[in-house]
Amino acid sequence: MSALGERRARRGEAPRRGSEGRAAFLFLLPNAAGFLALTFFPVLAAFALSLTRWQITGTPSYVGVTNFAAILGFHREGHRLAASDPEFWRYLYNTVFLMAGIPIGMVLSLLLALLLNQRLKGVVFFRTLFFLPQVCSAVAVALLWKWILEPDVGLLNSGLRSFGIANAPAWLLSTQWAKPAFIMMALWMTVGGYNCVLYLAGLQGIPAELYEAADIDGAGAWRKLRHITWPMLSPTTFFILVISLIAGFQGGFIAAFMMTDGGPAGATTTLMFYIYQRAFRWFEMGYASALAVILFLLVFGLTLINWHAGKRVVHYQ
Amino acid sequence: MRMRTAIANTGAYLLLVALGFTMSLPLLWMFSTSLKDPNAVGLYTPRWIPTRPEMVVVGGKEYRAGVLNERGRRTTVAIVAARLGRVVIIDPRGRKRAVPQSLVVPKEALHFEWSNYAHAWKALRVERGFLGLLRNADGFLVFYLNSMLVTILVTAGQLVTCSLAAFAFARLRFRARDALFLAYLATLMVPAVVTMIPLFAMMRVARLTDTYWALILPGLFSAYGTFLLRQFFMTVPTELEDAARIDGAGPFSIYWRIIMPLSKPALATLGTFVFLHTWNEFLWPLIVIDDLGKKTLPIGLAHFQGPYLTEWHLLMAASVIVMFPVLIVFVIGQRYFVRGIALSGLKA
Numbered sequence: 001m002s003a004l005g006e007r008r009a010r011r012g013e014a015p016r017r018g019s020e021g022r023a024a025f026l027f028l029l030p031n032a033a034g035f036l037a038l039t040f041f042p043v044l045a046a047f048a049l050s051l052t053r054w055q056i057t058g059t060p061s062y063v064g065v066t067n068f069a070a071i072l073g074f075h076r077e078g079h080r081l082a083a084s085d086p087e088f089w090r091y092l093y094n095t096v097f098l099m100a101g102i103p104i105g106m107v108l109s110l111l112l113a114l115l116l117n118q119r120l121k122g123v124v125f126f127r128t129l130f131f132l133p134q135v136c137s138a139v140a141v142a143l144l145w146k147w148i149l150e151p152d153v154g155l156l157n158s159g160l161r162s163f164g165i166a167n168a169p170a171w172l173l174s175t176q177w178a179k180p181a182f183i184m185m186a187l188w189m190t191v192g193g194y195n196c197v198l199y200l201a202g203l204q205g206i207p208a209e210l211y212e213a214a215d216i217d218g219a220g221a222w223r224k225l226r227h228i229t230w231p232m233l234s235p236t237t238f239f240i241l242v243i244s245l246i247a248g249f250q251g252g253f254i255a256a257f258m259m260t261d262g263g264p265a266g267a268t269t270t271l272m273f274y275i276y277q278r279a280f281r282w283f284e285m286g287y288a289s290a291l292a293v294i295l296f297l298l299v300f301g302l303t304l305i306n307w308h309a310g311k312r313v314v315h316y317q
Numbered sequence: 318m319r320m321r322t323a324i325a326n327t328g329a330y331l332l333l334v335a336l337g338f339t340m341s342l343p344l345l346w347m348f349s350t351s352l353k354d355p356n357a358v359g360l361y362t363p364r365w366i367p368t369r370p371e372m373v374v375v376g377g378k379e380y381r382a383g384v385l386n387e388r389g390r391r392t393t394v395a396i397v398a399a400r401l402g403r404v405v406i407i408d409p410r411g412r413k414r415a416v417p418q419s420l421v422v423p424k425e426a427l428h429f430e431w432s433n434y435a436h437a438w439k440a441l442r443v444e445r446g447f448l449g450l451l452r453n454a455d456g457f458l459v460f461y462l463n464s465m466l467v468t469i470l471v472t473a474g475q476l477v478t479c480s481l482a483a484f485a486f487a488r489l490r491f492r493a494r495d496a497l498f499l500a501y502l503a504t505l506m507v508p509a510v511v512t513m514i515p516l517f518a519m520m521r522v523a524r525l526t527d528t529y530w531a532l533i534l535p536g537l538f539s540a541y542g543t544f545l546l547r548q549f550f551m552t553v554p555t556e557l558e559d560a561a562r563i564d565g566a567g568p569f570s571i572y573w574r575i576i577m578p579l580s581k582p583a584l585a586t587l588g589t590f591v592f593l594h595t596w597n598e599f600l601w602p603l604i605v606i607d608d609l610g611k612k613t614l615p616i617g618l619a620h621f622q623g624p625y626l627t628e629w630h631l632l633m634a635a636s637v638i639v640m641f642p643v644l645i646v647f648v649i650g651q652r653y654f655v656r657g658i659a660l661s662g663l664k665a
Contacts (some may be wrong), residue, residue: 020489020490020491020568021490021491021492023485023489023567023568023569024485024489024490024491024494025491027481027482027484027485027489027568027572028481028482028485028497030477030478030481030482030537030538031478031479031481031482031538031543032482032497033538034478034534034537034538035482035501035504035538035539035540035543038512038516038519038534038535038538039504039512039538039539039540040500040504041515042511042512042515042516042519043504043507043511043512043515045515045518045519046511046512046514046515049514049515049518056518056521112336115329115332115333115336116333118326118329120326120329120330120333123333126333126337127651128647128648128651129337129340129341130336130337130340131647131651132344132644132647133340133343133344135593135643135644135647136344136640136643136644137596137597137614137615137618137636137639137640137643138597138599138615139597139599139615139616139618139619139639140347140618140635140636140637140639140640143618143622143632143633143635143636144343144344144346144347144633144636145343147346147347147350147629147632147633148343148346152361153359153360153361153363155342155343155346155363158361158362158363188340188343192340246508249508250508250509250510253599253600254599254600257599257603257619258619258622272510275510276600276604279513279514279517280604285514285518288514289514289515292508292510292511292513292514293511295508295510295511296507296508296511299506299508300506303506
């Protein structure tokens, strides 16, 4: 019998001692007290606050689903429907736009992992180098990229000029190019980071016999990649996708705060930054809580869909 | 076959070096900018190597040095003045004369402006900082100490509370265990922004905003850490514990003498992630801390950006100051860190 099985069997026996409940209480006390007061209760409170109007001073007043209606609702304006809070939709669009970097980053991470998976001397050095941006303080990285993206004397546009591109974009000052600039920065930060390491671990978990068998059948590099590596990595790919989407909906705060203040003209305001603005600049705590709840439901719904779809797409060995 | 492997390896190396170089450029640029003389920052044609104008002294007066290229001969000269496409120079023989500007190139000398770091370090003054112990102190010294205090307490606290709770979930039987564990699991799905507003309100009611408590308390407990350690504890074989129990060991001594020593890798992984997460945490400190003396490094740096908005040499020096310790910790511990991610599939 396996160790796990033995343990399960033992669990089925009568309680070892009467004092176990009391011991458990003491073990749990510090964490569970903190958890219930500072995590669990605030989650419930967020739902409650989302049904109120509250300007931080005074007491919250119950307004039902007014906030949700104000965020998600539409009204008639002349002959057409207009969103009651057009900013919300705009910032949702920004948030989703920035998530376009996720698939690009995943492909690049996988390619890098394939390269780093070669048996080469000194490969650890490169792995460390590529990972570095991920552990850098995001605030410092944001400042650095603000400098690199400076339209006139920044490194990027100077480089583009030396390649003969005279009218390079103004990046963070351009409503059109600020989001692509954010994506570029995020790619630099993450391509060699966690996702690449997860892919590396996935690659190292693929049994060598599969490749040996393919060699005997005379399969080339592309076919091995297509028919062995890619399907065998599908759980890793799926995991990275789910985690990245969850993070993506909550992303963009530090970049917006440090580099653009959400501008120009709201072009880089994400849902996170919008919640921050509503709550801590305009002190509309109820409205901001409703936004947070909507964000939660978006993340939750998307994750549910992912799990459902994942069952069909992911190949588990 | 061997030949082919050698070619493939060389190709892979070339690719790695090219990619590695490209990826490093932003960090090198940060470092380069942080060491530049203010006048060498923001040039239309940027230079990678920090330089500053070289000076020469002629007759007790200091002039800008230049290289004169006359009939194929290069000589160092002093530049006195420049006007209308001509430059007035003093040549090595001490003669003063005017030559066409195109013949003279101002000389630049390698120069690392290390004082940028001291300047950035001291630029913000804190009247009372770091638990009120420091008066009229350097801004970044205070931010550093605050960050260290908060990060160490949170990391240690979380390791203690999460391991205790994880032990109870993994090894003890009690009423409502599964219900409580489910509550822990459920909150893992909830984005941090959802709890942020109520938590801020609670801190306000308890009059804890703008105190170290606000920075430390919410970090001491985590559903995530409890879950991670509980999963690891479940994989520890029970044989040793059974032997200890027969010898009369209670739950606490089993936790402390058996489970904890066997779980060092999991504890180290959690510790590393909590450390990095807390050190780099931005949004929560930003909203609960207003007093400059209690700011941590990330929000200290954000504050620093305000008055020094375009002084890139100082901003980059400050960024290096903020990044450096984490980079060192990572480079030293990277093997372990990377293994931690691979094992647990987790992110900070």
